[in-house]
Amino acid sequence: MSDDFMLDTDDLKRRMDGAMANLRTEFASLRTGRASASMLEPVMVDAYGSATPINQVGTVNVPEPRMVTINVWDKSLVGKVEKAIRESGLGINPQLNGTIIMLPIPELNEERRRDLTKVAGQYAEGARVAIRNVRRDGMDQIKRADPPEDERKMWESEVQEMTDDYIKRVDAALEEKQAEIMQV
Structure with a gap:
């Protein structure tokens, strides 16, 4: 043809x-037991009357292979960020240290x-x-x-x-x- x-x-x-x-x-x-800043991307915080991504209310760092830290810029939002992480279903228990929230990643x-x-x-x-x-x-x-x-x-x-x-x-x-x- x-x-x-x-x-x-x-x-x-x-x-x-x-x-x-x-x-x-x-x-x-897929979570591999290692810390990653991207694992927090779906988590939204109720900040200033709207749902805001965590990386827009604080600095997200990975200082160790099993630890993520969030340095929240506004002290009044620390509780809301902590609550959003607890309710996110990630299975991570946040720990407060002033305006820094530490997220130890549990072993699989x-x-x-x-x-x-x-x-x-x-x-x-x-x-x-x-x-x-x-x-x-x-x-x-x-x-x-x-x-x-x-x-x-x-x-x-x-x-x-x-x-x-x-x-x-x-x-x-x-x-x-x-x-x-x-x-x-």
Whole structure:
């Protein structure tokens, strides 16, 4: 049908990169027992009559691997920040020291670590499925264009190689995340 068929491999790569970016975002949301300033991003404080992110009412620091500190700028908001953290569902018990709120990050137990590795595996499988769906879409584009046999095989092998490469990246990211979670 068409002798000048060109598969948009850039579009396929962009979509597979999107699946990888989504996987990294999901992995970042898994708590590994290490302190991170980003773990407080969803917590909102009732400050000055509106819901305000913690990083807009104080300075968030990570002085130690298992400690987050918040230096609240306005003394009148210290209690509200502490209350917001307690009610956030993070499972962290804030400790007050003047205008500084210290958040010791508890150690994860073995059972919780195993559960988190299973969740990481589910996230990785979702990324693999998304990548395979992009592959299927690429293969469908090739079939619809109906290029000559040798050209069709060349495009199909290119799409398959790209898919295999991205699946390897997902597997490597999963291995790294599981090792991070299981690290005591």
